[in-house]
Amino acid sequence: MHGMHSVVDWLSFAVWEDGLLIRSLSLSPDGGIRENIGKPYDFELPYWAGEHPVEPVPGWPNQAPYPLPFHPLALGEQALRALFGFVVEGHPESDDIDAEAVHLHGFRVTDPSGEEQAAREAAYAQARRAMSSPRRFRLGPDGAMHEVSLESS
Template sequence: MLAFVDGDIRPALLGATRADRSEVEEFVRQVHPGYLIEADGDSTLGDGVYPADDGATATVLAGAELICDRRLVLDRPSQLPDHLLEIGKGRRIVMHGMHSVVDWLCFAVWEDGRLTRSLSLSPDGGVIENIGEPYEFERPYWAGEHPVEPVPGWPSEGPYPLPFHPLELGEDALRELFGFILEGRPRRDDVDADDVHLHAFRVSDPSGAEQAEREAAYARAREAMGPPRIFRMGSDGRMYEVDAEQI
């Protein structure tokens, strides 16, 4: 998610109404200049935070514009393109992204074009970016108060490479920066993400270069993954690798 806001986004989301599609489409065109933009139905903040390839969901509210698009959430948030900084000139820009497959988290905040906080990390990649002073909600994590407990039964499992689980911190960051959570127990004053309407769009590079680069990256990833491995829990409660013929 990427949001451009006048201060705190929570009031805008709590008072969210269905935005005019043409207004939202114009915002998406500003975010993706030169791209092909096509209407693609409706969604909600609860369902639309992780659009498909070439997809985006967005809304324009009083004091806030918000877009969900995987292309806008960066391993290094500090590399946010200049035209997006220009859209947020004089305002607050907030980025948040998580990927559960690799336990990756990033979030970042700009105040009037100045990056004040950026964090991006995963167990495999380590701390990719850590700029600015941690927020108060982060401090217990860095202080070791949320260690990752090993999953019982898995063989040769060493200690988790980070002092906390990125997705656990990610939910707290989501609540603090956007006012809602996707997993966990909601609080009474949390935004109900299912009540926030988003317009959905198909947003594609007319040259086809972006799509070709993405497909090539997928092919490299599939090649690097190798064949799947299958595990089954034994009678002793431990996980053992088995052949497909044993299933």
């Protein structure tokens, strides 16, 4: 299993062998290390050893040190390569799989009776009725969020 979320710099991966969890890691700069089970793989070791520190962004004042010894998404790309043979945003190597060339089968699950879809639509309609009107906010010059009309956005 592998998951990354670039908005929050979150990485999680896990490996099972014969139904046993061998390695699991889940971390983000805001949440810290949420799970760290099993012995780190060889591809992780340089990251844990501090060989891939997060450098401060030039021109940004008052930057605190990055709360982890490496950027989770950088390790995430190495995990993709080591576990699955390809990268998504990293620099591909000559022996990486071309992920865009892999054909996948798609399946659609249907509800022949239509009852499940009708129940979902009724639940959505009820939720929409219970919701208030949408509101929109914009960051003001004072750094605070201010409500703006929907027409002005």
